[in-house]
Amino acid sequence: MASRTSPVDPARRAVIRQGLSVAVATGLYGISFGALGVASGLSIWQTCVTSLLLFSGGSQFALIGVLGGGGGVGAAIAASSLLGVRNTLYGLQLTPTMAPRGLWRIPVAQFTIDESTAVAIAQDDTATRRLGFWVTGAGIYVGWNVMTLVGALVGDAIGDPKQYGLDAAASGAFLALLWPRLRKREPVAVAITAAVVAAALVPVVPVGIPVIAAAVVAVVFGLFTRSRVPDEQKPDGTPV
Amino acid sequence: MTVWIAIIGASLIAFALKFAGYTVPPTFLEKPKVSRVTTLLPAALLAALVVMQTFTTGSQLVLDARAAGLVAAAIALVLRAPFIVVVIAAAGTAAALRAVGWP
Numbered sequence: 001m002a003s004r005t006s007p008v009d010p011a012r013r014a015v016i017r018q019g020l021s022v023a024v025a026t027g028l029y030g031i032s033f034g035a036l037g038v039a040s041g042l043s044i045w046q047t048c049v050t051s052l053l054l055f056s057g058g059s060q061f062a063l064i065g066v067l068g069g070g071g072g073v074g075a076a077i078a079a080s081s082l083l084g085v086r087n088t089l090y091g092l093q094l095t096p097t098m099a100p101r102g103l104w105r106i107p108v109a110q111f112t113i114d115e116s117t118a119v120a121i122a123q124d125d126t127a128t129r130r131l132g133f134w135v136t137g138a139g140i141y142v143g144w145n146v147m148t149l150v151g152a153l154v155g156d157a158i159g160d161p162k163q164y165g166l167d168a169a170a171s172g173a174f175l176a177l178l179w180p181r182l183r184k185r186e187p188v189a190v191a192i193t194a195a196v197v198a199a200a201l202v203p204v205v206p207v208g209i210p211v212i213a214a215a216v217v218a219v220v221f222g223l224f225t226r227s228r229v230p231d232e233q234k235p236d237g238t239p240v
Numbered sequence: 241m242t243v244w245i246a247i248i249g250a251s252l253i254a255f256a257l258k259f260a261g262y263t264v265p266p267t268f269l270e271k272p273k274v275s276r277v278t279t280l281l282p283a284a285l286l287a288a289l290v291v292m293q294t295f296t297t298g299s300q301l302v303l304d305a306r307a308a309g310l311v312a313a314a315i316a317l318v319l320r321a322p323f324i325v326v327v328i329a330a331a332g333t334a335a336a337l338r339a340v341g342w343p
Contacts, residue, residue, distance in 0.1 A: 018323050025327065046243055053251035056258075063250050073246045080250040084257040091261015093281055096269055100262055109258040114289055121282040165335035168309025171294040172330025175310060178286035179317045187283035194284035198291045202301050214288030215281060222277030 015119070015128045018177070019135030022115050025169035026057075027143015029161050033060055034151020040068025044152040051148035055141065056113050058083040058208060083208035089215050090117040097121075097129045111137025115170075122177035186221075193217050304343040309334035 030051060037047030042064060054060050059080040066076035090112050097120060100108040116137035123129040150158075161167070181187045194214035201210045268274060294306045309330035316329040 014323070021324050021327050025331070042243060046247060050247050050251070054247070054254050056254055059250065059254055063246060067243060067246055073242050073249065076246045077249045077253065081253045081257065084254040087254070087258045088261040090285075091258055092264055092269075093261075093278060093285070095262055095264055096266060096278075098262070099266070105259065105262055109255060109262060112258045112261065118286055118289055122286065163335065163338060165305070165309060165331035165333065165338070167293070168306045168313075168334030169327050169331035171290060171306050171310045172313030172316075172327045173323075174286055174290045174293055175313050175330075176317060176323050176326040178283065178290060181283045181286070187280065190280050191283040191287035195287040195291045198288040199295060199301060202292075202296050203299055207299055211285065211288045211292060214284045218280040218284035219277050221284075222280050223273055 011124070011128050012131060015123055015132040016135050018122075018173075019119050019132050020139055022119055022136050022170070022173045023139025023143055025166050025173065026115050026140045027147055028164075028166055029057065030144040030147030031151035031158060032161050033057070033064075033144075034148040034153070035155045036061070036068075036151075037064050037148070038152045038155060040064040042067070044149075047152045048145070048149050051145050054080065055110055055144070056084055056087060057144075058114075062207065079206075082206050086114075086208055086211045086215075087112050089212060090114075093117065094120060094133065097126055098133060107137075108133075111141060113137070113140070115140055115173075118174055118177050122180070190218055190221050193221070302343075305334040305337040308337055308342075 033051060034047055037050065037060075038044060042050070047064075050060055050063065054063065062079040062083050063076050066072075066079050071079075091109065094108075094112065094117060098108050111133065116133050119136040120129045120133035123132050178191060182191065194217040197217050198210035198214045201213050205213070269278060290310070294310045295301055295303065312333035313326045313330040316326040321329070
């Protein structure tokens with residue numbers, strides 16, 4: 001194994017660095033969930049269990065938002081679940097890469113979130129994709145849960161993560177992951193259309209749906225247009 | 241007690257949704273049309289994530305310090321900066337603007 005994972009492989013080093021920087025920025029955000037969870041009336045214990053079991057930022061904020069606002073159990077579960085639908089899509093996209101079997105399907109499924117998917121699918125081959133998924137997913141899982149506890153204990157004492165620009169850090173990370181794909185005309189067209197469709201839908205559909213609509217753009221594009229040049233593809237199906 | 245029911249219920253559904261994505265047979269994903277779609281999906285998903293992360297708060301479109309952070313990230317990318325520099329440029333720009341009173 002030592003030779004395969006030797007530190008000289010720049011692709012592996014690059015993906016580890018990407019995964020860790022996304023994990024740090026996202027993990028630190030757990031502090032705002034911890035603080036907000038307690039502020040919404042959950043106990044410290046309940047707040048931490050939510051991060052451990054639910055583990056999907058948007059869904060968690062939606063859950064405590066509804067509960068804190070006096071909404072019922074059904075409404076809280078519905079809001080949370082609606083936001084989780086996109087994770088199904090991510091699993092679909094990651095199946096050929098991760099191909100989890102048996103009990104491995106549990107951690108793989110649990111770590112399937114925006115950030116781990118984003119880092120994984122941005123890589124060029126299956127090995128680095130898998131590495132990106134594990135580094136990002138496990139890194140965020142640890143960071144998010146530790147920081148949830150910290151946030152629940154100290155509340156707002158450390159301040160809003162926004163103050164440190166951590167929300168913008170995630171924006172920059174997503175753009176950096178998208179960037180290398182924008183060299184060909186077709187993905188550029190898909191990316192722009194998806195971005196416009198997602199933005200247009202934000203005010204009119206429930207949170208979480210715009211990302212799914214963006215995926216529909218790719219589906220429509222893929223099914224109803226023809227690739228102009230014969231696909232120059234690597235064995236795993238990634239465009240060169 | 242109701243809070244626990246909400247937490248456990250939402251967690252079970254969240255896990256089921258995540259898990260469901262991995263139950264699709266690989267043969268389906270190998271079909272040419274499907275594989276063409278999955279090749280295009282990353283660009284669409286990543287572009288949407290950029291939009292959601294940068295320009296939205298809940299169900300509102302907003303323009304705040306994150307947008308400036310994104311511009312800084314784009315400049316860093318044009319200059320071929322490494323990933324971590326791009327991320328820090330975005331965070332630093334947003335943090336600096338918020339320190340002087342931007343939303």
